[in-house]
Amino acid sequence: MGKAISSVCAWVDERLGVSDLVEFAKQKTVPLHRHSFWYYWGGLSLFFFLVQALTGVLLLIYYRPGPDAFESVRQITFEIHFGWLVRSAHSWASNLMIVAIFVHMFSVFLMKAYRKPREFGWWTGVVLLMMTMLFGFSGYLLPMNELAYFATKVGLEIPASMPGIGPKLAALVRGGLEVNEFTVQRFFALHVVVLPAVFLPLLAFQLWLVQKHGNAWPPAEERKPVEARQTIPFFPNFLMKDLAMWLIALNVLAVLASLFPWELGQPADALKPAPPGIHPEWYYMSSFQVLKLFGTWFPGASGEAAGIVIFTLGLVLWILIPLYDPTRTAGRRGRNATYFGLFALAVLLVTTVWGYVGLK
Amino acid sequence: MSEQPGNAADFLEGEGLFGRRAFVRVALGGVGLCYAAALGYPVYRYLASPVEKAAAMAAITEVTLKDAAKLPAGSALMFKFGPRPSLLIHHKDGKWVALDAVCTHLGCTVHYEPENNRIHCACHGGVYDSESGRNVSGPPPRPLKQYKVAVTDAGVRISRA
Numbered sequence: 297m298g299k300a301i302s303s304v305c306a307w308v309d310e311r312l313g314v315s316d317l318v319e320f321a322k323q324k325t326v327p328l329h330r331h332s333f334w335y336y337w338g339g340l341s342l343f344f345f346l347v348q349a350l351t352g353v354l355l356l357i358y359y360r361p362g363p364d365a366f367e368s369v370r371q372i373t374f375e376i377h378f379g380w381l382v383r384s385a386h387s388w389a390s391n392l393m394i395v396a397i398f399v400h401m402f403s404v405f406l407m408k409a410y411r412k413p414r415e416f417g418w419w420t421g422v423v424l425l426m427m428t429m430l431f432g433f434s435g436y437l438l439p440m441n442e443l444a445y446f447a448t449k450v451g452l453e454i455p456a457s458m459p460g461i462g463p464k465l466a467a468l469v470r471g472g473l474e475v476n477e478f479t480v481q482r483f484f485a486l487h488v489v490v491l492p493a494v495f496l497p498l499l500a501f502q503l504w505l506v507q508k509h510g511n512a513w514p515p516a517e518e519r520k521p522v523e524a525r526q527t528i529p530f531f532p533n534f535l536m537k538d539l540a541m542w543l544i545a546l547n548v549l550a551v552l553a554s555l556f557p558w559e560l561g562q563p564a565d566a567l568k569p570a571p572p573g574i575h576p577e578w579y580y581m582s583s584f585q586v587l588k589l590f591g592t593w594f595p596g597a598s599g600e601a602a603g604i605v606i607f608t609l610g611l612v613l614w615i616l617i618p619l620y621d622p623t624r625t626a627g628r629r630g631r632n633a634t635y636f637g638l639f640a641l642a643v644l645l646v647t648t649v650w651g652y653v654g655l656k
Numbered sequence: 657m658s659e660q661p662g663n664a665a666d667f668l669e670g671e672g673l674f675g676r677r678a679f680v681r682v683a684l685g686g687v688g689l690c691y692a693a694a695l696g697y698p699v700y701r702y703l704a705s706p707v708e709k710a711a712a713m714a715a716i717t718e719v720t721l722k723d724a725a726k727l728p729a730g731s732a733l734m735f736k737f738g739p740r741p742s743l744l745i746h747h748k749d750g751k752w753v754a755l756d757a758v759c760t761h762l763g764c765t766v767h768y769e770p771e772n773n774r775i776h777c778a779c780h781g782g783v784y785d786s787e788s789g790r791n792v793s794g795p796p797p798r799p800l801k802q803y804k805v806a807v808t809d810a811g812v813r814i815s816r817a
Contacts, residue, residue: 354702376705378698546691 321531324510328526329517334403335534336541338506341400343542344393345499347549348431351386352488361484363477365440366563373560380557387558389549390432394579396545397425405617405637408630409512415618417509420502422615427495429579434487436577440480445564446574448475448483454587457600474566518624575655582644583607585651614640714738718815725807732768737803737814741765743775744805744812745786754803754814755789761796775800 309315326335358376360368372379401421404410410418437448452475456466471478517525528534576584590603613636621633716738724744727733732745734757743757745768755775759766764779768786775784782794789800806813 354699357703377701377708379702379705381698382702550694 318531321535322529324507324530325527326511326530326534327513327517328528329514331403331407331514334399334407335511336538337396337400337403339538340541340545341393341396342499342503343545344389344396344549347389348386348393349492351382351389354382355386356488359438359484361438361477361481365438365477365480369439369441370560381553384553384556384558385549388552388556390435391578392545392549392552394425394428394432397421397428398579401425402637402641404512406634407512407514408621408624408633409514410618410621411512411624412618412622414505414509414512415622417502417505418618419615420498420505424495424498424502427491427498431487431491431495432577432579434483434491437475437480437483438487439560440477440564441561442564442568442571443561443574445475445566446570447576448479450576451580454604457597457604459601475564476566515624515630573655575651578648581651582647585647585654588651588654589647610640710739714740718813720811720813722811724812727812730770732770734765735814742803742814743768743800744814747773747787751787752805752807752812753787753789754805755784756801756803758800759796760791760798760800761794766800 326332355372358368358372358379359365369383372383374380404418404421433448433451437444448470452466452470455469456462458465467473469479469482470476471482513525575581586607587600587603590606591599593599594602617633617636621629624630719735719737721733721735721744724733724735727744727746729746729750730748732743735742735744737756741757743755743766745753745755747753757765757767759777759779759782761777761780761782764777766775766777766782766784768774769776773786774792775786775789776782777784777794777796780795782796783792784790784796784800785792789802791797791799802817803814804817806815
């Protein structure tokens with residue numbers, strides 16, 4: 297038996313060269329230092345993405361976009377065996393995926409892992425985060441419940457407030473002048489076809505870049521001579537730790553999804569007023585609050601416009617960080633980049649908390 | 657060192673059939689199986705939901721077709737017995753016949769030909785007798801299953817034979 301298996305393995309290996317890959321993986325090392333913990337968050341983001349892909353396909357089996365959307369999600373939740381669990385896991389994992397990506401992004405930023413030669417890793421990462429948020433936005437509408445309806449209505453006011461093309465663009469995205477079954481249908485196409493089709497190659501590109509450049513040393517470690525730095529082999533040591541983190545993530549997800557099942561709510565009704573206390577998902581809370589603040593500081597529509605401009609400028613600065621903090625000898629500029637990262641983190645946290653407090 | 661399996665020294669050394677290494681391997685395998693079952697079972701039930709529903713539907717013993725009594729003699733109509741497509745024929749001599757309409761060859765839906773007074777399957781040319789459901793010619797290996805028919809004021813009641 298064992299002999300047969302090993303001869304099959306040899307047959308496959310001779311043709312695919314798997315052992316070269318294993319050999320390569322054994323050569324690969326991962327830096328070991330007191331900030332190594334943050335290396336797991338990219339992998340965790342990937343794990344949650346895989347969960348999303350699998351649970352998403354399962355939901356796709358029963359979900360019907362268009363006028364039937366709410367009814368089909370109601371059936372999934374209440375009639376299909378374990379449908380509530382699949383849906384709950386998909387909703388929870390989407391939130392956890394965004395948490396993991398945010399942690400990953402800030403750790404990359406503060407460990408200066410965007411510096412040469414990893415600029416493309418940074419840029420694809422930021423794009424992947426924004427796409428994940430678009431996944432969140434488009435997926436949120438699909439059950440076509442009350443919350444989804446208003447979240448999409450309000451969310452589309454942001455592109456609509458752009459001067460000139462804004463209203464036309466929003467109407468095009470919406471497929472009408474109000475959120476309706478056409479909106480669900482096109483958000484569905486976006487959510488399950490367009491976004492994955494762009495997301496997957498970008499993700500593959502980023503994973504390839506990680507393989508190519510390896511994990512970045514944080515600046516404090518990089519200052520040490522090479523002999524003084526510690527590493528562990530990628531295979532099997534780091535991979536096993538990575539998988540252990542995935543297992544923890546799976547357990548956390550299982551507990552959340554089963555003990556706090558995602559609610560279905562009421563079907564969307566265009567004639568019903570918005571329910572009290574309605575608010576965006578937490579990952580949009582910060583931008584929501586910034587817009588609200590600018591709206592109160594400046595008169596009329598100019599406040600919102602100012603908010604959008606400031607937010608966009610901040611984002612551009614954020615994306616361009618590898619260009620103005622390019623190397624480990626950046627000195628003073630490097631420290632300013634750290635301050636910028638901490639400032640961005642503080643703004644996000646403060647405005648998010650502020651947004652929630654403001655609801656009360 | 658002892659070659660006997662299962663003694664304390666072996667266990668601590670991590671050797672042998674009951675050594676630490678084997679124990680850990682079995683424990684990890686067991687936990688892995690538990691996880692596979694905990695994930696696999698809900699997914700299986702989730703996917704199988706409509707199958708269970710259809711099986712429950714198929715378990716019905718009779719169906720009443722309200723307006724079917726108006727069916728003119730010499731014609732037929734299709735109806736669903738649970739999830740199964742079925743055929744109700746009102747013969748020219750006034751006789752009512754209800755048959756399962758799934759060809760016993762490869763599962764196509766058969767149809768009644770009034771001009772030839774026979775049941776025909778378009779897929780592979782199977783022919784059945786329109787009164788008994790007997791397979792007359794072509795590839796079908798078995799006759800069509802027959803139902804009991806009762807024409808009442810409430811409609812045509814069809815039940816398992």
